[in-house]
Amino acid sequence: MTPEPGRGGVENGAAVLSAAFEAHSERFARITARARRHFERQDWSAAQRDSVRRLDLYGECVADALGRLEARLGALARDRDTWHAIRGAYARSVAARGDAELAETFFNSCARRMFQIVGVDSELEFVAIDSSEPHGLATDAVARVFSRDGRLEDLLERVLEACGFAAPWDDSSGDAQRIAAAIGAEADARSIRALEVARPLFFRGKAAYVVGRLLTDGAPIPLLLALRNPRGRVIVDAALLSEDEVSIVFSFARAYFSVSWAQPRSLVHYLRGIMPRKPLSELYTAIGLHRHGKSELYRSLLRHLATSDDRFEIAPGQRGMVMCVFTLPGFDVVFKVIRDRFDPPKTVTHEEVRAKYRLVFRHDRAGRLVDAQAFEDLEFERARFTPELLDQLLLLAGDSVQVRGDRVVFRHLYTERRLRPLDLYLREADPAAAREAVQDYGQVLRDLAATNIFPGDMLLKNFGVSRHGRLIFYDYDELAPLTECRFRELPHSSDHGDEIAGEPWYYVGERDIFPEEFRTFLGLKGELLETFLAHHEELLGVAFWHRMQDVHARGELLDIFPYRASRRLRRGAADPDAQSPTLTAGSE
């Protein structure tokens, strides 16, 4: 028999969980805060280690919280009434926090784990579907306004100096002039009255970003300054002035930023003002709060289901051999369920597939690998599925999908932003857009190579096109670190019979890759093939791949710029950051 939920048990339980959440926040904040120092000291490998460390933190803290709770409450920790009462006490204890919405998500993670909740349990979890909407959030807390009282350059220089780096600026007044010139080329610089910038800086990889807006007599203009520290002296590498360009820096295909700010909701809403088309979930995720990003995604999904008649349906494109993929027409997300069995030639196991998705989660996604969020034990109304989809799911993925009465339950699935599969896109696009896509396709291979990733299955159907026209890869079951692949020349036999035989007559190891074969894999013809060859022919030889492997073997971290090369402010001989073009991977 479970003991009665006494007040002491409830208060103790709430205290354990809120202390666990507090401990998580502190550890998260401490790791995040180190990003500034890593940037100042050019300690890129420490920055990389910390970003992975931070991703692991959440699961560890939840497990720790549950262990402590059981130690403190014994069997009561698994008692529903007690837990329900703990939720009330916990809500009161975190209500005044600036990150109360994260505290609720943390509580839910604990509850779901403890009770193995399927679907949603409104007695045990926080379920408010709009709890993260802003209420009277003041911009001035999160952003600082620098008023103009003279030249734009002087205003910009004040903004740069306010970053307060321990490393010196290389040439802040020259940078301020270059930014002013970039602004002048796009906007009426005279109409700028002030500059408003988010108080925290955004650190990621080898860069730091100032994010804000130019306040003009008319509509504000987005502003993002990309700062780098190539030689122990900080420079402004680029100034971006449009919603689209800023949005690409905040892409769902990149690693998360380190941003020290205790009121995430106000920051996310500030960012939303600059990038109104980005969902809240992606903005939370972009600043490293991916667990809460998942809560927001789930809530927006429930809102969408509640306010539309949309049904889940099979996603457009070719059916996967590893994944069943479905979507909702009016909701920009795909859902991927791992199939029960994979037909030949697939040799991967379920565990390996999941391990690949984990690898991508922890890796620098370089703007080219879609971020996938894993969900467990989701439940939807059966009537919201088209019959074809439900048949397909039950037939191919019955281990993960079950029908229980009028509900459909998913044991495990991934969500990703929905992209237009490249095979479909090339059929629809006008010739110029198709050529651009093919050129960018090659660039994806280069960008991934620069971060030590080989995508494996490089067929067109495994790449998607974003709303910005950017190519992004999403099929991870054959992806591998570049340094683990063996790039080989195709052996050429003197025996004609060998060469026309269906099976290769030479030994092919599991990790052997023959770049010459890419030409056939791609299935590009005519003008599109020519476009690819004009920009990327070297990808069909082994030399490029070996060179990239050497770079990674030396432990070099290459630069991937989340903006076009033409946006870089210091070009030409005077550029202290000039690199050999073969090693500069990004050309977005």
Ligand SMILES: Nc1ncnc2c1ncn2[C@@H]1O[C@H](COP(=O)(O)OP(=O)(O)OP(=O)(O)O)[C@@H](O)[C@H]1O
């Ligand atoms: N993020 C996405 N946006 C839009 N469509 C997608 C997305 N991810 C997958 N798809 C669609 O679902 C199909 C299967 O997905 P995916 O390639 O991830 O699965 P797979 O089973 O690993 O494929 P393969 O058989 O090529 O190994 C894709 O070909 C594409 O049509």
Ligand SMILES: [Mg+2]
């Ligand atoms: Mg695929």
